Amino acid sequence: MSTAALARDDRMPLALTVNGRAVRTEAEPRTHLADLLRDTLDLTGTHLGCEHGVCGACTVLLDGEPARACLTLGGACEGSVVTTIEGLDDDPIAAELRAAFNREHALQCGYCTPGMLVAARDLVIRLPEPDERRIRAGLSGNLCRCTGYAGIVRAVRAVIAERRARGIPAAAHGGADAVRALGPVGARTGTTAAAGSTTAAARPSVAAPAAILDVADDFEPAHGFAQTFAAAHAPEAVFALFGDVEAVAACLPGAILLGTPRPDAVEGALQVRIGPITARFAGRARIWRDVPARTGRILGAGSDAGGRSATEGEIRYRVEPGEAPGTARVVLAVGYTLKGPLAQFGRPGLVRDLAGRLTADFARNLEARLSGAAPAPPADLHPIRLILGLLLDPLRRRFAAWRGPRP
Template identity: 75%
Template sequence: MTTASAPFHDDRLSLQFTVNGRTRSLRAEPRTHLGDVLRDALDLTGTHLGCEHGVCGACTVLLDGEPARSCLTIAGACAGADVTTIEGLDDDPVAGELRVAFNREHALQCGYCTPGMLIAARDLVLRLPDADERRIRAGLSGNLCRCTGYVGIVRAVRSVIAERRARGIAPTTGGQRGLGPVGARLGTSSGPAEVAPTSPRPVARAAAAPPFADLDAAFVPAHRFDQAFSVAHPPESVFALFGDVEAVAACLPGAVLTNHPAPDLVEGALQVRIGPISARFGGRARITRDEPTRTGRILGAGSDAGGRSATQGEIRYRVGSGEAPGTARIDLAVGYTLKGPLAQFGRPGLVRDLAERLGADFAANLEARLSGDPAPVPAGINPLRLLLTMLTASLRRRLAVWGRRS
């Protein structure tokens, strides 16, 4: 007597997308990353996998015309997308000029980072108006090289930009791209056929309204975390001060309020620095409050046109009674989505540490203002102090883990 075996169930996804100008169809596990599909299923091994955490940039490809980390991109999310790897840029004129410049300036040694570096550099050549070394270094800061010291790489990119602008070839892409996941097909596409030096790629968003002109009330953040702090003042006084937008902005380091066009709408900027990236986010925020429950929501969005970084986020707050009489506890639920060069350093843990530092400064300034003695607020976020705070917090966490294990 034989027992019939259960039918085999194949839970792989059927995918179809364009890779280097060819339509490719394949099946992949739901959690397979795009980099693994390119290398293992399509034999496009020019895409190198390094850290596999989105830090080193060796796996960078073009996804619907934008540089993207293939080691972090789920292949199933790329259905219908246009993917260009380093192999697809063999006949691309910009990539060709960069290859010559990399050889001339000795911009490579072992070559492992070079495919991702070339794709990131190509984006800078197409986008930057001039050979600005500071912006080139910022744009390449998400692509790590352990050999060259970057001097030759930066020199090569600068030379290509300068030569193209001297020949009258203007930048072929607009400024700030819209917020959203890379490869979301927000009106642009890529491919070697669209990068002719005299024919700019069509970018629908370049002529559109500034990013985040309309705040999306249904915004769903990519990352969330909670934070809380206490002040030695009654909850009623704290919540009343939260209704004074100018006073709140004066307590937040790096914040500048530029306009208050409506009771529930403000415009301003926030200066932030993480690693080598400095960004001044300008944008708008909508504020809602509920008096009976002493709760509120701040929904904001902004962008740094110079650095191509963009963010959208929300802060939900509740002012309650503290542990001691006459004190208040402020609970915050923070959600955000970050895109651009700053996102390459803005991993959730780093952003959380930054927010904790901001929260501590805000709490101290809030305490001083409520006491009638406003303290001077730093003009921006001190990167050295932030780094020391992060290292101290990391050491405390490690000591706590070792203590639990011992």
């Protein structure tokens, strides 16, 4: 069979709305939204620059939020509404921005301009006032090699000031928390409150997803990693606590129970905040425990509030004796699959780093609970530290390999 025939066999049907028009097409599972728009739909106003989600030239609106088209898989946009720069021809905000960009000399070669206008339009809608710091933060994901940004910032400030002077307010999700809501698609998913463990009385109400997701017993994760931590308590005590679902949820930052858990199943939500990005997944998990072997398995699936991003995953754990008498060592094997717009933030290195920090918080809270003390509040996860950790990990591994094993 020829390569072309193989490609045709691998194509999947796709239905979405692009610039107000219903579109039915086919695409390979690996096709990114930017390639689909440019090569299949001939919407070449969406430019491709770095193709790594850094420069922002490919920014489009995905269900009303700015998204990187070069990182978003076309298949993940099934049923979505996509608006490109061509779809903003008759948009009044985009028209004001185009005029301001011309007036303030905010463009030169124009290659970054389509993505810049899409991002700027989002800021005009949401920011309550023409705050330069917030504008620069909101445009920090759109790179320009020509202008020096001064004219771009002046143009966006001018449009915001003019619209507020005409009595056009910011959207309801702007306001005082707008600076925390800045960011691409997924950044405003769920609440902007920092993730943290709560007591049953203080837990906020969480709406369950429209359809509670389930996952098959033979689930095969796309990514996986291992984690271990030590506990200064006997293995029997640690394993017994793992059997108390409410106690585990109280120790895990961001975990919220929905209803009364059963020994073999639980419905709940997990919300995690990484800088300006807050993700909250609600769903169901099934639980298996082997008491004699002190092992267990948690298999679950969930979706975000809009149901467009979903995750499936499993945690296998083993509680074994620690190095010192009366201590325990917990070995975790984590596997997961992330789908939808939030998958563009789910790089394995970042997820592994995030899981490491959550595991460290969980271990501290578990120690506190077994010792009768109150759990410590979780620290916010700063995106710069996460990225630096991701970049430095390969250097640490190379240095360790160069040094060789210690005598």
